[in-house]
Amino acid sequence: MIYLDIFLAFFIPGILGYGGGPASIPLIENEVVDRYGWLTVNEFSEVLALGNTLPGPIATKMAGYIGYAEGGVLGAVVGVFATVAPSLILMIAMLGLLMKYKESPRVKRLTTFVRPVIAVLLGLMTYDFFFSSYEGVGVLQTVVIGAISFILMEKLKVHPAYVIAGALVYGAAFLG
DSSP, X not given: OHHHHHHHHHHHHHHHOTTSHHHHHHHHHIIIIIISOSSOHHHXXXXXXXXXXXXXXXXXXXXXXXXXXXXXXXXXXXXXXXXXXXXXXXXXXXHHHHHHHTTOHHHHHXXXXXXXXXXXXHHHHHHHHHHHHHHHHOHHHHHHHHHHHHIIIIISOOOHHHHHHHHHHHIIIIIO
């Protein structure tokens, strides 16, 4: 039964997550935190941060880690397969149709309508992470880490992986 749950937890976001990893992360969070209760919001944010430091697609890394934590090696395989299965099925089934209509104004318009939805989903997830951080370490630590991260990434153009690694080291040294 756990393998079916793992499959559904990652297959459903794979189907609904139009736009790749960033679009499916809030959907994955809903499944593994709210629906199945495998992780807390804090644990999910740590898995997300760790996944962002590694190369490759974020959704498959998260599926592999969470699947392994819940169902061992087979759980990891099921999670990763469930993450890529919707794309694989659709690519095989719809490749001809996509090539035929790729320049259609309707298809282009659909993309412009989907982007704000993705932005709202990411904003809600950010709010959840901020509120969880505020409750865990306090407003001062949350604001300082957020401000320093913003300055490093936006002003000094430091790669996000280094910022995340620095925040992990800081948290382990001073907050753990």
